[in-house]
Amino acid sequence: MFTPNPPITASSLNSFRERRQLAPLLLCLPLLLLLLVLLVWPLAHLFQQSLLLTNVPAGRITLRNYLEVAAVPRYRHALFWSLELSFAVASASTLICLAPAWLFTRYQFRGKLIIRGILSLPMTFAGMIVGFLMVILLGRTGFIPQILERMTGSPLLSGVSYQFPGLILAYLYFEIPRATLTLESALSKLDSRLEQAARSLGANRWQVFRLVVLPAIWPALISTFAVTFSVSLGSFGVLLVLSIRRFTLLPLEIFTQYIVPPTDQGIAAAMSLTLLTVAFVTGYGLRRVARRIGVTHA
Amino acid sequence: MKTNRIMVLAVALLAITVSLVFAEQIVIQYDCIPNYANWGGVTKAYQEKTGVQIPPDMKGSSAAMTALEAEEKSPKADCAYYSGAIGFQAASKGLHEPYKPKGWERIPADLKDPNGTWWTVHLAHVAILVNTSALKGKPVPRSFDDLLNPIYKGMIVYDDPRIQGTGFTFVSGINAVLGGGNNLKVGFDYLKKLDANILKYAKENSYNELLRGEIPIWINADGNGLKAKNVDKAPIETVIPAEGTITMPLVMGLVKGAPHKEETKKYMDWLLTDEAQQLMAESYFQPVIPVKLESSLQAKFPPESAYAKAKVLPLDQLAAQADSIKKRWELEIESGR
Numbered sequence: 001m002f003t004p005n006p007p008i009t010a011s012s013l014n015s016f017r018e019r020r021q022l023a024p025l026l027l028c029l030p031l032l033l034l035l036l037v038l039l040v041w042p043l044a045h046l047f048q049q050s051l052l053l054t055n056v057p058a059g060r061i062t063l064r065n066y067l068e069v070a071a072v073p074r075y076r077h078a079l080f081w082s083l084e085l086s087f088a089v090a091s092a093s094t095l096i097c098l099a100p101a102w103l104f105t106r107y108q109f110r111g112k113l114i115i116r117g118i119l120s121l122p123m124t125f126a127g128m129i130v131g132f133l134m135v136i137l138l139g140r141t142g143f144i145p146q147i148l149e150r151m152t153g154s155p156l157l158s159g160v161s162y163q164f165p166g167l168i169l170a171y172l173y174f175e176i177p178r179a180t181l182t183l184e185s186a187l188s189k190l191d192s193r194l195e196q197a198a199r200s201l202g203a204n205r206w207q208v209f210r211l212v213v214l215p216a217i218w219p220a221l222i223s224t225f226a227v228t229f230s231v232s233l234g235s236f237g238v239l240l241v242l243s244i245r246r247f248t249l250l251p252l253e254i255f256t257q258y259i260v261p262p263t264d265q266g267i268a269a270a271m272s273l274t275l276l277t278v279a280f281v282t283g284y285g286l287r288r289v290a291r292r293i294g295v296t297h298a
Numbered sequence: 299m300k301t302n303r304i305m306v307l308a309v310a311l312l313a314i315t316v317s318l319v320f321a322e323q324i325v326i327q328y329d330c331i332p333n334y335a336n337w338g339g340v341t342k343a344y345q346e347k348t349g350v351q352i353p354p355d356m357k358g359s360s361a362a363m364t365a366l367e368a369e370e371k372s373p374k375a376d377c378a379y380y381s382g383a384i385g386f387q388a389a390s391k392g393l394h395e396p397y398k399p400k401g402w403e404r405i406p407a408d409l410k411d412p413n414g415t416w417w418t419v420h421l422a423h424v425a426i427l428v429n430t431s432a433l434k435g436k437p438v439p440r441s442f443d444d445l446l447n448p449i450y451k452g453m454i455v456y457d458d459p460r461i462q463g464t465g466f467t468f469v470s471g472i473n474a475v476l477g478g479g480n481n482l483k484v485g486f487d488y489l490k491k492l493d494a495n496i497l498k499y500a501k502e503n504s505y506n507e508l509l510r511g512e513i514p515i516w517i518n519a520d521g522n523g524l525k526a527k528n529v530d531k532a533p534i535e536t537v538i539p540a541e542g543t544i545t546m547p548l549v550m551g552l553v554k555g556a557p558h559k560e561e562t563k564k565y566m567d568w569l570l571t572d573e574a575q576q577l578m579a580e581s582y583f584q585p586v587i588p589v590k591l592e593s594s595l596q597a598k599f600p601p602e603s604a605y606a607k608a609k610v611l612p613l614d615q616l617a618a619q620a621d622s623i624k625k626r627w628e629l630e631i632e633s634g635r
Contacts, residue, residue: 074633139512243498259361260460262621
């Protein structure tokens, strides 16, 4: 009937622990190797490049490239604009995605799967395609200005795609789906009985949301923000098509430094590492914040 | 079981031979934009004739040169096509190796390098390409000065000179057209004023956007405008500006260490035949070798008098200044919000 477990000895416990540590390590080995080849090595190369001046190939190690990124107004602006854009896009898409993500986790309705499928489409588009879509939609002769012209007599919003708001819209187009799917997976872990309990204790819908749901999903919101922020920080294909005048983003400057003669790999490498550091620090910092909030509310 | 294995082997062998055959029948040309100088049509004609494929490549002149520099140790491209000055620059950087295609002696002496590291394949002129229906009743601009009129605000596009050769030719040449001196001040002053009317500095080819009317005014090569009107039947007028224009030799060179060298030489020979030159003329780029055009085709080109004031810029000087002109444009025109 009931067989007692064999007595636990120190040696069997040890070997059990060892196996427990070894197996995951072995399973992670391919990933670790991949990281080494695709992350550590290129980063080391990039770092070395960023410390050398392009014009002086055998020169001494220097921080001149980093100083130049800070000193040249164009590069400095590029960094600030990148941060500005990513912040705007990340906060807007996190806010906007809250409702659809909630809808997907809490309600069953027909066509849910297909809607989610359609929603994930924009994430697969390359930046340049999104750029062309924006031109078709909000260019000088875009679809929307033409409709507005028919309705109001003047082509409102014409050419918005070549301005900063157009760029934000384009980024939202592919960030909202990403944010929705990220948030949805976090929301699905939320215990719906908490809300039911609050409701049965007499809280109205708003109170349930503000006092029960919101504190519980804060960490998820913050990590959604972190994901969209870092993705926005790195993409520039949209801008390549929209070519907004007197505006640039740090990744576009990196691209330009690499392809436009006179090319300067040193500066490009310094810019890349600056961008990487910013992305890493914000991502890591936000995740720590999210965890702390998560712990206090658990 | 046995037949299965034989089948697999046969299919594998077939795949290898096919890929080998195809590997030989390809020529990689950097800056082979289908909607520029009708490279799409020209390369298609060559493929139909010989079976050799020349895939499209969307790099502009400067991007092509940079790519060749980056790949210098193991070249991926066989030949490249550029606006004159950038091609000259690429040749002086040692990215090309000499080759004088058949028909070489028919190219005028000032349009080729005596050693054959670059040579002109056809010529064009900077022109104002206007989609007349997109102007919505506004007058067609006739001169560079007209373009400064505030009625054209947000309607004018020229190519980012840091990437596209035609944009570079315009930016570096406008000074001479307007009678400026060596320091290009007159030209840059003009570009600063023009900036107020610019929709964008295009980094990509804008031909289709011009056809659609998304871009009403594009400063680009005359041939592209004439093709838009006569071949693609769009309402495009090609205006040779009243102040004059810039003659732009478009040049090619054989890449040093080209992977398909022999095929490329044959292709280059063909580009200078009457047949290919005629084909370029039919896409409204001026052949470098005088070919007899049918009078109906000749009539579609602007009259020779329109080009009377066209400036021919010395490629060596332009090439020497290319990097600094691009930097200056970035600083004075493109920087600051």
